[in-house]
Amino acid sequence: METKNDSESGKHEANWVPAAKVQGEIAAEVLASNLRAASIPVQVMQESVGSAFGFTVGPLGAVSVMVPEAYLEQAKELLDLEPEFSGEEVECPYCGVTLELDEKELEQGWFVCPECDEETKIVFEE
Numbered sequence: 001m002e003t004k005n006d007s008e009s010g011k012h013e014a015n016w017v018p019a020a021k022v023q024g025e026i027a028a029e030v031l032a033s034n035l036r037a038a039s040i041p042v043q044v045m046q047e048s049v050g051s052a053f054g055f056t057v058g059p060l061g062a063v064s065v066m067v068p069e070a071y072l073e074q075a076k077e078l079l080d081l082e083p084e085f086s087g088e089e090v091e092c093p094y095c096g097v098t099l100e101l102d103e104k105e106l107e108q109g110w111f112v113c114p115e116c117d118e119e120t121k122i123v124f125e126e
Helices: 025-037 048-053 069-079 103-108
Strands: 016-023 043-046 062-068 084-086 089-091 098-100 110-112 119-121
Touching: 016 025, 016 069, 025 043, 025 062, 025 069, 062 069, 103 110
Parallel strands: none
Antiparallel strands: 016 062, 043 062, 084 089, 089 098, 110 119
């Protein structure tokens, strides 16, 4: 593979990072379209086996919405992914798995999903 440095190409290759992880390509494309509307470069990536067989749930159904690292904070703010609460249970906004939060996680105001490893802040509605 041939690569060019910045002085040769005039461009800097972006370091792509996940702004969100959701279940299914349709959900990912909805988020990606919101980012594109805000002029944020975006790529939708799914495990090739999940894509080939059309998985929309579980680990193979997970789809990452990728943005250049420089746009990550802006993208996360725009997407404003917050967990959905029902008592002490929460649904991860990235992968959709239902989790039961412990007292420590509720007090600290955030949790890390054991399924997708995404960190999510907890927003309490008044």
